[in-house]
Amino acid sequence: xKTRDKIIHASIELFNEQGERNVTTNHIAAHLGISPGNLxxxxxxxxxxxxxxxxxxxxxxxxxxxxxxxxxxxAFDSIIMYMDAVxxxxxxxxxxxxxxxxxxxxxxxxxxxxxxxxxxISERVSQLLLKLRDAKxxxxxxxxxxxxxxxxxxxxxxxxxxxxTQTNNVVITDSVFYEGVLKILVIIKPYATEESLPExxxxxxxxxxxxxxxxxxx
Amino acid sequence: xKTRDKIIHASIELFNEQGERNVTTNHIAAHLGISPGNLxxxxxxxxxxxxxxxxxxxxxxxxxxxxxxxxxxxAFDSIIMYMDAVxxxxxxxxxxxxxxxxxxxxxxxxxxxxxxxxxxISERVSQLLLKLRDAKxxxxxxxxxxxxxxxxxxxxxxxxxxxxTQTNNVVITDSVFYEGVLKILVIIKPYATEESLPExxxxxxxxxxxxxxxxxxx
Numbered sequence: 001x002k003t004r005d006k007i008i009h010a011s012i013e014l015f016n017e018q019g020e021r022n023v024t025t026n027h028i029a030a031h032l033g034i035s036p037g038n039l040x041x042x043x044x045x046x047x048x049x050x051x052x053x054x055x056x057x058x059x060x061x062x063x064x065x066x067x068x069x070x071x072x073x074x075a076f077d078s079i080i081m082y083m084d085a086v087x088x089x090x091x092x093x094x095x096x097x098x099x100x101x102x103x104x105x106x107x108x109x110x111x112x113x114x115x116x117x118x119x120x121i122s123e124r125v126s127q128l129l130l131k132l133r134d135a136k137x138x139x140x141x142x143x144x145x146x147x148x149x150x151x152x153x154x155x156x157x158x159x160x161x162x163x164x165t166q167t168n169n170v171v172i173t174d175s176v177f178y179e180g181v182l183k184i185l186v187i188i189k190p191y192a193t194e195e196s197l198p199e200x201x202x203x204x205x206x207x208x209x210x211x212x213x214x215x216x217x218x
Numbered sequence: 219x220k221t222r223d224k225i226i227h228a229s230i231e232l233f234n235e236q237g238e239r240n241v242t243t244n245h246i247a248a249h250l251g252i253s254p255g256n257l258x259x260x261x262x263x264x265x266x267x268x269x270x271x272x273x274x275x276x277x278x279x280x281x282x283x284x285x286x287x288x289x290x291x292x293a294f295d296s297i298i299m300y301m302d303a304v305x306x307x308x309x310x311x312x313x314x315x316x317x318x319x320x321x322x323x324x325x326x327x328x329x330x331x332x333x334x335x336x337x338x339i340s341e342r343v344s345q346l347l348l349k350l351r352d353a354k355x356x357x358x359x360x361x362x363x364x365x366x367x368x369x370x371x372x373x374x375x376x377x378x379x380x381x382x383t384q385t386n387n388v389v390i391t392d393s394v395f396y397e398g399v400l401k402i403l404v405i406i407k408p409y410a411t412e413e414s415l416p417e418x419x420x421x422x423x424x425x426x427x428x429x430x431x432x433x434x435x436x
Contacts, residue, residue, distance in 0.1 A: 019323075101379045102320055105237075111386060118384060147404040150380075154401075155369060157383070158376035161319045162368075165375070166336060168329060183372075186365040190408035 015095035075135035178211035233313035293353035
């Protein structure tokens with residue numbers, strides 16, 4: 001691996017474990033056994049590292065795993081794909097979601113990239129909901145779509161922050177992410193048609209099992 | 219007004235206007251025309267001021283305005299009271315909601331008080347939803363209650379943060395708060411019974427008018 005990539009990977013790891021606020025560029029250099037000067041040859045400062053993490057890793061992960069509606073994928077499977085995408089993004093970049101407003105406020109270029117990706121994700125979530133409606137799995141009026149999408153995105157984005165404000169226990173395990181993913185189904189469920197409820201309950205069962213297994217592994 | 223209260227009021231004002239991160243105890247003292255020493259006579263540091271704001275103002279506001287279910291209040295009016303409470307708390311302590319996870323992480327005593335108040339608010343929101351169900355305005359199964367309450371609280375708490383991450387325009391006006399309050403109805407609406415829909419639409423109309431009026435006043 002090239003030094004630049006090593007710096008990025010070590011930063012993701014340290015930020016996730018210790019919180020971005022508590023990690024300096026000196027920590028990152030020491031962790032890799034390189035000199036601070038070597039690190040500064042690749043990145044101007046910590047904000048620059050975070051921007052690169054977003055541009056080169058988080059952005060691609062989000063856009064790769066967020067399902068694009070296609071006729072080959074069954075409506076039900078696309079909900080599972082959506083939930084998996086949210087889970088993976090939250091887990092791999094937990095430092096980012098723990099502290100999003102602050103990171104964006106400090107870094108206007110990051111904010112710009114972030115807003116760009118969010119527009120794209122909103123579009124995909126809208127397509128997903130329209131596909132579920134076409135498949136008669138959910139029901140909603142056209143004018144409700146934007147609000148449902150925005151509540152789904154808000155809950156996905158701030159689940160981790162919410163969890164951290166609700167408890168004095170600050171350890172984040174996989175069960176926390178599964179709990180967040182289950183909230184997606186809570187939001188969609190009241191829109192479900194009578195016929196589709198068994199499928200919803202099946203999806204919920206899958207994620208509840210993941211959740212309980214993760215709790216046991218703690 | 220006593221110096222201590224003046225410091226608290228000036229701090230709320232400066233934090234809301236400039237963001238808590240950008241305001242130091244020296245700024246607060248200068249704004250009031252008092253010496254830093256005088257400020258330190260009343261408060262040990264900025265965290266101490268924030269804790270007092272929460273304990274003496276925010277906590278009381280939340281517990282005073284958050285409706286307690288009582289037989290004298292009509293079910294529909296209690297939704298309006300709930301929305302007003304959320305609106306007032308978000309607006310008066312916007313600095314708090316813009317940066318909640320960071321403020322709580324820095325201040326364990328604040329976190330403890332916050333968690334205490336949240337438990338109480340959850341209980342009141344649950345009572346409100348049960349009252350709406352008794353009045354046959356909404357329908358949900360008992361096991362859904364906790365999830366609905368937690369999504370409502372998540373959206374209320376992080377609406378402002380979400381708004382700030384979604385746009386490059388960082389100015390917060392009243393219309394932003396009304397938009398957040400309208401999201402409460404978006405979440406409750408799919409649970410509404412057929413008979414209660416006209417009342418829901420009436421509540422939505424009231425807040426949409428507030429929202430549009432606030433937009434015009436910008």
